[in-house]
Structure formats: C-alpha cells, structure tokens
Amino acid sequence: MDEIVVSILKMLVAGAICWINFVIIDTYFGLPEQPGVLGAKMIGEKVKDIGGNLHGGYFMGNIVCSPDASAGTLLASIMNYLMGVEGGLITALLVWIGNRLCADPGYAGTIGALTITAIISLLKPIIEPKYFVAGMVLAIFTIQGLDHKHASLLLGKIAKKMNRGE
Amino acid sequence: MQILILYLVSLITSIVVAALLKMPLIQKSRPIRFSFETSILFPTPILALGIEAIFRNLFGDYITLAFFAGLFGALLSKYSDKIFGEP
Numbered sequence: 593m594d595e596i597v598v599s600i601l602k603m604l605v606a607g608a609i610c611w612i613n614f615v616i617i618d619t620y621f622g623l624p625e626q627p628g629v630l631g632a633k634m635i636g637e638k639v640k641d642i643g644g645n646l647h648g649g650y651f652m653g654n655i656v657c658s659p660d661a662s663a664g665t666l667l668a669s670i671m672n673y674l675m676g677v678e679g680g681l682i683t684a685l686l687v688w689i690g691n692r693l694c695a696d697p698g699y700a701g702t703i704g705a706l707t708i709t710a711i712i713s714l715l716k717p718i719i720e721p722k723y724f725v726a727g728m729v730l731a732i733f734t735i736q737g738l739d740h741k742h743a744s745l746l747l748g749k750i751a752k753k754m755n756r757g758e
Numbered sequence: 759m760q761i762l763i764l765y766l767v768s769l770i771t772s773i774v775v776a777a778l779l780k781m782p783l784i785q786k787s788r789p790i791r792f793s794f795e796t797s798i799l800f801p802t803p804i805l806a807l808g809i810e811a812i813f814r815n816l817f818g819d820y821i822t823l824a825f826f827a828g829l830f831g832a833l834l835s836k837y838s839d840k841i842f843g844e845p
Contacts, residue, residue, distance in 0.1 A: 622791045678811040685808025688801050692842040697794050702804050 602719050607727030609715075610665050611734065613708050615750060617661040621700035624651040624751035628696050631657045644741045645748025647757030652736060652744060658694035659687050661704025662732055668705040669724035672712045680709025764824040765810055771828025772806030772835075773798055779836045794844075796835045806831025 624647035627633035632653030639649030655662050664687045671679025684705040691698030712721050735743050751757040776798045785793040785800070796802065810827035817823055834841070 620791075622789070626792075675815070678815065681804075681807045681811040683808075684804050685812070688805065688808075689842075692838060697792065698801065699791055702801060706804070 599723070602723045603726045603730070605727070606719050606723040607730040609711060610669070610708065610724060610728040611731035613711065614661040614665045614704055614728075614731065615735075615747070616754075617704045617707065618651065618655070618700050619747075619751050619754050619756050621661075621703070622756055623654040623660060623700065624648065624747060624757040626650065628654050629657050629694070639740055639744045642741055644744030647751045648744030648747035650757070651747045651751065652740070654696075655736065658696040658701075659690045660696070660700040662728075662735075663687065663690075664701040664703075664705035665708045666725070666728045666732065668708045669712065669721055669728050672709060673721035673725055677709060677713050680705060680712075683709070760819060761814070764814060764819060764821065765807060767821055767824040768806045768810035768828040768831065769803055771825050772802050772831040773828075775829055775832035776802045776835060779832060781832075781836055794839070796838050802832055802835040805834050809834075 627636055627650050632650055635653030635656060636646055636649030639652060640646045654660060659667075664683065667687060668680045668683040671683045673679075675682070684702045687701040687705050688698045691701045708724070712724055735747070748757065781802070782795070782797045783799060784790070784797050785795045787793045787795055806828045809831050810824055813823045813827050
C-alpha cells in the first residue's frame with residue numbers, strides 16, 4: 593500500500609516539474625504571442641468565444657499544431673526511459689525536424705527536450721524516468737483536456753507576466 | 759569517457775563546418791524566437807549530437823562516424839530552408 597502512495601506522489605511531483613518546464617519554455621519562446629498557423633488561430637478564437645483568453649488560446653492552438661516544448665517534454669521523457677541521456681539528444685533532433693515540417697522555427701521544442709533531459713538525469717536517483725512519462729500525460733491533460741476556459745485564462749496570465757502577449 | 763570524446767568530435771566538427779559554410783554565429787533577424795534562420799549556435803550542435811546518438815546506437819563507437827555526424831548536422835542546418843521549404 594505504501595508503495596502505491598509513494599509512486600503516486602512521485603508521479604505528481606514529476607508532473608508538476610514537467611508542467612512548469614513546458615509552460616515556462618513555451619511562453620518564453622512566444623507561443624501565446626501569435627498563432628503560427630491558421631489552425632492555431634482558429635483554436636484561439638474558439639477558446640475566446642467560450643469565455644477564455646485569446647493569448648492562452650493561441651498557446652493551446654500552437655501546442656496542438658506543432659511539436660513544441662510540450663511534445664518535446666513528453667517525447668524526451670519516453671526516450672530517457674528507453675535509452676537514457678542519448679535518447680534526449682535524439683528527441684531534440686527529431687522534434688526539430690518535426691517543427692520545421694510544421695512551419696515552426698523549433699526553438700521551444702528542442703530546448704524543452706534538452707532541459708527535461710537535464711532535469712531527468714539530475715533527478716534519476718529519486719524519481720525514475722517512467723514517472724515523468726505519466727506525469728507529463730497528466731500535465732498536458734490539465735492544459736488541453738480538463739477545462740479549456742480556465743486553462744486559457746491561467747496561460748494568459750502567465751503570458752502577461754512574462755511579457756508575451758498583452 | 760570514450761563516448762564523451764565521440765560526442766565532442768561531432769560537436770566540434772559541426773561547429774567548424776558551419777563556420778566554413780559561412781553561417782552566422784547567431785540569428786541576425788530579431789526577435790530571435792520567431793526567426794527561421796539557422797546559425798552556428800542553434801540548431802547546428804543539437805542536430806550534430808542527435809545524429810551522433812543515432813549513429814552510435816545503430817553502428818557502434820567509431821570516430822569516423824562521429825566526424826560524419828558533425829558534417830551531416832552542419833549540412834542539415836545550413837540547407838534546412840531548401841529541405842523543408844522556406845516558411
């Protein structure tokens with residue numbers, strides 16, 4: 593019983609680390625500022641229609657339309673679980689290629705993959721990479737699945753604080 | 759230790775080849791976060807390390823392969839606009 597509680601706690605901590613990692617990096621590299629493609633613009637406007645924040649909506653749309661730090665974090669966690677640090681390097685390469693195919697310069701995705709690789713290799717003795725995979729799925733769920741309106745309001749607030757989007 | 763040397767070889771090769779190809783040290787257009795230009799510092803070293811990781815896991819530890827990984831990384835970075843199309 594104790595083991596289950598400990599692993600759930602580890603998963604939640606890993607999820608919080610992943611959440612902070614990808615939200616900070618995506619916001620810093622300007623995801624809330626402008627929609628990269630038409631699909632992201634549509635999603636941003638739809639989120640605004642249901643009472644959310646336009647810039648938070650652009651953030652969510654950009655995440656859907658190209659592999660940014662969110663996808664980089666998830667894929668790097670999986671590759672770290674499979675191969676260790678080298679997996680993180682392969683992820684950065686593949687995410688950059690995916691970014692360029694999606695008309696995105698690729699800063700957020702590659703740097704997100706590299707930072708989570710560094711974090712995972714630092715925390716490996718305490719929290720194993722498998723918890724980061726589960727934690728990242730939870731972290732994306734809080735942004736894209738749970739409540740679009742409030743998630744976009746929160747993302748808009750963070751964007752405003754970091755001077756990305758009004 | 760030997761693995762570290764392989765990665766260093768590919769890293770240095772990529773930077774040298776990128777400099778020989780006359781790529782800028784850092785993106786010229788501002789703001790950098792929306793710039794599609796490629797430079798010596800981004801993404802060349804990241805591509806070279808990724809290619810080296812793939813080569814090492816597929817074929818084994820060879821210093822020649824590390825050199826080629828650096829070369830391919832620099833070329834991929836330099837000609838990314840031609841490969842992926844200009845934005």
